[in-house]
Amino acid sequence: MTETLSHNKETYQNTSQPAVRVRGLSRRFGNNPPVLHGLDLTIAPGEFVALLGHSGSGKSTLLRTLAGLDPVTEGEVSTPDEISVVFQESRLLPWKTVWENVALAQQSATRAQATRLLDEVGLAHRQDAWPLTLSGGEAQRAALARALIREPAFLMLDEPFAALDALTRLRMQALVATLWQRHHSAVLLVTHDVDEALTLADRAIVLDKGRIRLDMPIPLERPRRHADPVFERLRTQLLEELGVHT
Amino acid sequence: MSGASFHNAPPLLPRDKASLAAPPAHPRHQKTGTRGPIHRIRWSVLPALGRYASPVILVLLWQAACSTGLISTRLFASPLQILATGWGLAQDGTLQANLGVSLLRAASGLALALATGISLALIAALSRIGENVIDAPIQILRTLPVLALAPLFILWFGIGELPKVLLVALGATFPVYLNLHKGIRAIDPKLLEMAHTIGLSRWQRIRNVILPGALPDLLVGTRLAVSIAWLMLVVAEQINASSGIGHMMMDAQDFLRTDIIFVGLAIYGLLGLISDQGVRILERRALVWRQPSAQGRGQNHD
Incomplete structure (x- = not known):
């Protein structure tokens, strides 16, 4: 040891x-x-x-x-x-749409930036969805996009x-x-x-x-x-x- | 556009469970689309008629009893009489004037209650000192029957609008405070941790996490506050007032006008019903994120 x-x-x-x-x-x-x-x-x-x-x-x-x-x-x-953290649960705010959740993680983020990140994780088509409607995999993709928009x-x-x-x-x-x-x-x-x-x-x-x-x-x-x-x-x-x- | 960008995504990023699980969602929607109406006709319209039949029959019996002299119309105005009186009061403007005064009192009291209840709950739920200073006194005060304070309020604030508005406000503050306080305390600490890791400031956390998270409880509190506001108003207007629906009813008592008293009762009932519906509609709008079926806003699962 x-x-x-x-x-x-x-x-x-x-x-x-x-x-x-x-x-x-x-x-x-x-x-x-x-x-x-x-x-x-x-x-x-x-x-x-x-x-x-x-x-x-x-x-x-x-x-x-x-x-x-x-x-x-x-x-x-x-x-x-x-730094960014992705937890075992997505920890998306259920009262914000997917793109709003992503944009929230970076002070100056625009909708376009959030969309670009969501596109990178293959979730651009769900950017207007409410988090409670996402599957487990989709929610974790959104959490990844939120982590990456901070350019950690x-x-x-x-x-x-x-x-x-x-x-x-x-x-x-x-x-x-x-x-x-x-x-x-x-x-x-x-x-x-x-x-x-x-x-x-x-x-x-x-x-x-x-x-x-x-x-x-x-x-x-x-x-x-x-x-x-x-x-x-x-x-x-x-x-x-x-x-x-x- | 979003669909196209998804198809452009590299095949390295395969669709996950959701995309696979999506198709069954469509048949489910279709099912409610095609079979719903039949269900609704059979199971909700008929019982609804049944539900309303009983009150309608009671009103008819009431009218019949009055018309045949079974009930003294001096003590118990007949439904037709009440309708006629209501119409008359509306025609000469008495009803509108008194209704306006009552509405203003209720609205100001309620606004004051919301402002006070929300501020106190935020302070108490978000700081330890605030909790110690605010929560204990409120928990003690709320066990008092607020209506018992009416005589004191008249001594303190006279007989103008102030004691009435304050009485409404005091009664309505408690449900706002208690529910919001509970709602803030019940927010998932994991979301607050997440807010910390994405660097939200204290104010940003309050605005983006705490307030929206506690909004369902705040709305429950608001609905209770609305019904309590009407209750307080009735008492305030009957003890000491020169205008308002309650005053109109007390005046009618002096002249044995049960028809006017019944009009006042009906107005109070309607006001309660309408304001409750208003808060319910507000709830549905503000909490749309809670209903997965109401996802709206242009998505495509495929």
């Missing part, structure tokens, strides 16, 4: 200007064991990082801290000014597809891959899905009891094929770190 930590420090020292830098971040609620324990993490500009871990491993707390929703009580966190340097995705059916999830993953290549944001994807992490990310991090248990580069060409032997090997390794033995 100490090896992982020192490896992280090296990465941090080698990277000149990281998009996200976390140093010695700890978080504790009451007298319980710490949710985050002296965490170090660096994400380079434009880098796609997947964050895996069991429930209660500290994933959500880390993401909420990076999003500015939870305070930093111990340690240091620096993030870019322009750092995009956080908090299990964004966990509530979608399997086919929709695959389509949304392809969409995220396309959008990431177009927008070049640094991305932190919190997920339970090992295949999703290996399909999308440059690096997979496994969090366990508030510490980084594994920080693994994914040196695969894109688009990635599940049948690739390297993919298979990394998959087995990730699953073992998560305590699933295949």
